[in-house]
Amino acid sequence: MVHVSDAIGREAPLSRLSAAMFTSQASAIAMSMFILSIINYLIKHLLRNFTRQSENDIPVVQTVVDQWTFGSKTAFEFYTTRTPFLKDCTYRYGRAFKFRMGRKTMHIVSTMTASKTFYFNRELDHKEPHFRALVALGSSGDRNLLAIPVHKHFLPSFGRRMSRLEIAQGITAPLYIQLSQQFEHLSPNTHQLSEMIGRTLYDVLSRVVFGNSFPLNTYEDFVTLDDGFNMLAGPWPFVAYSAVRARERLLAVLTEYIKTQEEGKTETASIISSALKSVQSLPFREKAACLLSLFWSIHSNLRKSIWWMTAHLARDPEARCQIHDEISTTLQSFDQDFGSYLRKEPDSMFKEFSTVDSVVSETNRLFSLPGSFRVASVDTELQLDNGRTMKVPRGDMVMFDTRPYHLDDSVYPDATCFQADRFIEPKMDVPDIMSWGTGPHMCKGKVFAHHVMKVWAVALLERWDIETTDEIPELAPASANTIADPAQDILITLHIRPQA
């Protein structure tokens, strides 16, 4: 038997010693496990969301840590994992709750009664989100300088220039023709969906809206800016280092673009000339930031909504078949190619293809997120259902969450399912979607965004059949813009349609 010396020099058999070591090691492990589980319990306890009822029975979501740190944990969750955070809170606490975000409180409501106050009550100011977006896009955010040009001229100019008439006259035919040309060059094999959409959409929309001379080598910078936008708009913008650099390069490009525009050297859609005229009194940096906000609204929202729409069409052979039939029947009724016809009758794109219209609305129903918030300019009360009210002190924020409404089975039967024909006219027993907001500040790009999605689907499916074996992914938890990001990309296979 091997012997070793113990601590006081006696010789101890190895088996006895190793048994002693084992016992002391086991107790050390047990002790550490015990301490770890206490720490784990404490952390969980400190970070677990719980609620206390405020006056009027409105749950206040908070953690123990939040009580000491002005809501840092709930604010962090709201900024970094907004979609699951709001979903979880709605599930636990219902359709009205609130939480601290620094010195202010955020009030979340999702009842239909509350939506009326949210969208129509003038005491709830809608300007703050615009200033925050502008600052994220490089503006100084100086309210005195920007308030009138931005809210009296720039934003209203969108509404006027993005009407159905203006879109039909200036956008529809070039958009359809350029998309069709791009789709001719796709190869009949498997593509990453985001890649198939990304550049094609960026190039076509930039040319159609900003003119042929717009530099398209800005695509990578746009993607970097878009991916970092939530960080730029949040409380820690310095974290989004590469997005800041991409933004600065884009602002430089837009400044040059504005100078050429002002010299009358390039042609653009009327939306751009009108938008630039509306901010002509501002310094170049501010003009460029305003233009970047228009540029970003167009590209960012559509890039995502078209991704979800194409992904669902690729998963749904019945919907594709219905749309292919609709396209074939409609196009047969014109005695020339559709592009030439659209030049003469652009409004026909609005009138035809009701299944595609339905698919566009269904996509926006399922993938739009609460896109905006308000700040109470005076102490205000929001009416909730059941006669309850929510007090919103001056300076606090309110957000109307459209998702619980869009995913409510009693409003949209089988609400979590994508049903391509849900919004087709004769079946119109479902209410309109809330994705665009409503009232005086309803999305100014609504008609444009819906139309671009529609033209994309018609031009793509006219030439290609598309399919995927990948599952539709979840919403990316950090999504915080009006349209959610997908949690991951999918592969999509293109087959040329025999009749194309």
Ligand code: HEM
């Ligand atoms: C699928 C795409 C889009 C969705 C779901 C969407 C949704 C929204 C929502 C929810 C709002 C806030 C409404 C409110 O606060 O009451 C909004 C505002 C706005 N959107 Fe969109 N949007 C989309 C695309 C676009 C596009 C492409 C443009 C520009 C061309 C645009 C321009 C605007 C503007 C200017 C506002 C501010 C309106 C105001 O405050 O008066 N949107 N949008």
